[in-house]
Amino acid sequence: MTATVDRPLGAGSGTPASERPPTLGTVTLPDEVRDAIGAELAAMPDPNTDIDWAMARYHQIFASLPTPLLQQVLDFGRHIDTPGVTLVDNLPVDAGLPATPSDGGPSRDKASFVAEGVLLGLSGLLGEPLGVLTEKAGQLVHDVIPVEGGSKTQTNQGSEVFLNFHSDIMHDVIGRYDVANPDFLVLSCLRSDHEGIAATHYADARDISAALDPQVLETLHSPLFRLNAPGSYTRNMAGDAEVLSDPVPLISGSSECPEIAISANGVRALTGGAQAALDQLQGVCRSVAHKVLLRPGQALLINNRKGVHARSSFTARYDGQDRWLQRTYVRRSLWNIRYRVTSENRRVHF
Incomplete structure (x- = not known):
């Protein structure tokens, strides 16, 4: 495992770091548990x-995790x-792995589905995986792979640029x-x-809030910002034009x-002060963030x-050996987004 943490906090007025709950967790499977689940x-x-x-x-399979580890994953999702x-x-891991798809996936040559089982098994402990038509065509398992035509984009196809701190969001007509x-993402490393x-x-919002100046934090709590729709939506549905949300904090x-x-x-x-707060926010995110270098056999619960x-x-x-992650979108419940569900598949949404 390679996981380093470097979180020098700024001079915010929040709870001291020593008094706040930890914002990064680790779960390590014993070898015998790994082998039994893998089989x-x-x-x-x-x-x-x-x-x-x-x-x-x-x-059923992931219920065989030792109870303390199972509880840690369950607690991650519910408290x-x-x-x-984490x-x-x-x-x-899969016994053999085909070439990394050059088109962003999915792979048509994958002969076993251990990676998918790991991803969906962990996802099921947190909630329900869902698909979105405008993200990976509604697939439940997303292959996160560099694509040559998208190398400089702020999307999961990118590689040449730093993908800025963000939430995974989706365009919504509301x-x-x-x-x-x-509510959650699960990222699993294949390669x-x-x-x-x-x-x-x-970057955890608790650490971010503690590191920000109180006046900046107040601005960020105000509805002075409009989010742009994801790159997949603007690229495929809006001709790369901005599609902005209502004003939100x-x-x-x-x-x-x-x-x-x-x-x-x-x-x-929407204001000069809001822009200054936004600029400070990205800088603070960098200063308080946990950093993880994912390797095969590791997954991040986010x-x-x-x-x-x-x-x-x-x-x-782009030689078939590039970085290959798989990702799920997970909701604790699909009920309160039922207005988005498609008639063809109850797990896939507009």
Whole structure:
């Protein structure tokens, strides 16, 4: 495992770091548990054939985790004071892995589905995986892979630029992009980048709020910002034009339990003071963030409301051996976004 933490906090007025709950957790599977789960996952078919049956079976398999580890994952999803990000280590992997798809996936050559089982099994402990038509065509398992044509974009296809701190959001006709968005993401590593330098960063809103000047924090709590729709939506649905949300705050809630929402594709500040606060926010995110270099057999559980995440730049070679992650969007419940569900698939939303 490679996971480093460097979080020098600024001079904010929030609770001292020593008195706040930890914002990064770790779960490591014993070898015998990894091997037992791996053997059961290796016998599973493509989960997309019958996703609800597959999710039920994954529940059975992951219930064999030692109770303290199982509780740690469950607590991550259900309590407000638990870490915003958790690294799960020593997970089973596929016995063989085909070339990394050059088009962003999915792979048509993958012969086993251990990675998908790991991803969906962990997701099922947090809630329900969902698909969004404008993100990876509604797939439940997203392949996060560098694509040559998108190398400089603020999307999951990018590699040459730092992917700014953001939440995973989705365009919504109600005007709010932070309502139907995922509660959690799960990121699982199938293959590292060539140099092993691609890092995932996570900045917890509790640490961010504590590090910000009170006046800046007050501005960020005001509805002075409009989120741009995700790059996948603007590229495919709007001719790359901005599609902005209603005015919203970027941080909401109490200082003990704040929620944060930032769009990767751009935030438009409505005043000069709001722009200055937005600029400070990105800098503070960098200063308080946890940094994780994911390796095969590792997954990140990410709370998409407690914090924001980013990705460092790296060199993609488009040679079949590039970085390959898989991702799920997870909701604790699909009920309160039922207005978005498609008639063809009850897990896939507009």
